[in-house]
Amino acid sequence: SDIELLDEAERRQVLIEWNATERPSPQATLPELFEAQAARAPNAAALFCDGETLDYAELNRRANQLAHWLIGQGVGPEQRVALALPRRAELLVAVLGVLKSGAAYLPLDPAYPAERLAHMLADARPACLLGLGDGIEALPDSGVACWRLDDAALRQTLAAQPQSDPTPAQRRLRPEHPAYVIYTSGSSGQPKGVVISQRSAADFVDWALASFGAETFADVLATTSLSFDVSVFELLTPLLSGGRVRLLRDLLELGERPISGGSLISAVPSVFAQLLQHGAVSLEAKTVVFAGEALPPELVAAVRQRWPECRVANIYGPTETTVYAIGGWLEAGERAPTIGRPLGNTQTY
Structure with missing residues (x-):
C-alpha cells in the first residue's frame, strides 16, 4: 500500500495531458x-x-x-x-x-x-x-x-x-x-x-461540428428515437449548422426500401451488423458513427469493404455527460477499434 503505482510522468499524463480538452464554449442558447x-x-x-x-x-x-x-x-x-x-x-x-x-x-x-x-x-x-x-x-x-x-x-x-x-x-x-x-x-x-x-447541449453540438466538420451534417439520416440522447446529435447538430435532417422511422427502415443521399448515419453496432449481413442497406454511406455498444472489429471491416471511402467513428457516453463522453475516428488498418479520447471540455479516467 505504500508503493506508488504511477511515477510522476505517468501520473501527469493520465491526469493532465490526456485531459487537456478545454475549448471555448458557445455563449448562445x-x-x-x-x-x-x-x-x-x-x-x-x-x-x-x-x-x-x-x-x-x-x-x-x-x-x-x-x-x-x-x-x-x-x-x-x-x-x-x-x-x-x-x-x-x-x-x-x-x-x-x-x-x-x-x-x-x-x-x-x-x-x-x-x-x-x-x-x-x-x-x-x-x-x-x-x-x-x-x-x-x-x-x-x-x-x-x-x-x-x-x-x-x-x-x-x-x-x-x-x-x-x-x-x-x-x-x-x-x-x-x-x-x-x-x-x-x-x-x-x-x-x-x-x-x-x-449550455451543455450547445457545447456538445459545437464540439461535433468542430470534430466532424459542418459538411458531414449536410444530409443526416435521423433514425434514433427522441427518447434516446443520440437524437440530439442527429437532429440539432445539422439544424444548427445549415444541414438537412432526413427523419426516418428507425434504423431498420434502411433495410426496407432504397434510401438515397445521406452524409451521416449513426447506428447501434448490433443492428447495423444485421442490416449489412442481409445485404439490405442501399445507401452510399459517407460517415458512420457507432455508439451504444462495444464495436466488433468484424463490423468495421465489413463497413470498409462495403464503402472503402467511408469514415468510421466509435463514440461512447452516458446520457449524464450530454450524449457522448469519449470517442474518435478509426484509422484504416487498425486491428481493433479504440475507444478514442475525451471530447472537448470533458475529462475521462
Whole structure:
C-alpha cells in the first residue's frame, strides 16, 4: 500500500495531458443558434420526412407560432413540456417550439409500459403534454393538460400566432436553463430523469461540428428515437449548422426500401451488423458513427469493404455527460477499434 503505482510522468499524463480538452464554449442558447442559422439560409432545406420538405424559414415559422402559444399558456424556463409524437414533421416543430419557449422538452414513447410512462409524468411534472390523437390516447391518465396538435381548433389558434422569433424578454432563457430531460433505465431499477442544460447541449453540438466538420451534417439520416440522447446529435447538430435532417422511422427502415443521399448515419453496432449481413442497406454511406455498444472489429471491416471511402467513428457516453463522453475516428488498418479520447471540455479516467 505504500508503493506508488504511477511515477510522476505517468501520473501527469493520465491526469493532465490526456485531459487537456478545454475549448471555448458557445455563449448562445439552442434556439438562438437555430434562429441565426434560419436567418442565414431561410430557403435551404431543413427537414425531409414522408415526402414533405420544410425549409429553414418554414420550420422556424411553425416553431415560433407554437412557442408564442406555449408562452401564452405560461410555459417558460425551468418547466418541462412532454412530447408524445410520431416521427413526422410535427416532432421537430414541437422540439424547436418548446426550446424557443424557454422550456425543456421531455420525450415520451407511447409504446413504453404504462407504469413507466406514469412514473415519468409524475416525476417530471410537465407543464403540459403535446401529441397527436392516437399517441395521447395511449398514455396513462396523469392529470397533465394534454394538447392535440392535430386538433382543428388548436391548429387554427396556432396559425394566428406571431411568426417572428420570441424576444429575449418573452423567452427569459439563459444558458444554465434546462434544454431537455431524458429518462434512463436507472441503475436501481427506477427510471431516472437526466436534465441537460442549454449550455451543455450547445457545447456538445459545437464540439461535433468542430470534430466532424459542418459538411458531414449536410444530409443526416435521423433514425434514433427522441427518447434516446443520440437524437440530439442527429437532429440539432445539422439544424444548427445549415444541414438537412432526413427523419426516418428507425434504423431498420434502411433495410426496407432504397434510401438515397445521406452524409451521416449513426447506428447501434448490433443492428447495423444485421442490416449489412442481409445485404439490405442501399445507401452510399459517407460517415458512420457507432455508439451504444462495444464495436466488433468484424463490423468495421465489413463497413470498409462495403464503402472503402467511408469514415468510421466509435463514440461512447452516458446520457449524464450530454450524449457522448469519449470517442474518435478509426484509422484504416487498425486491428481493433479504440475507444478514442475525451471530447472537448470533458475529462475521462
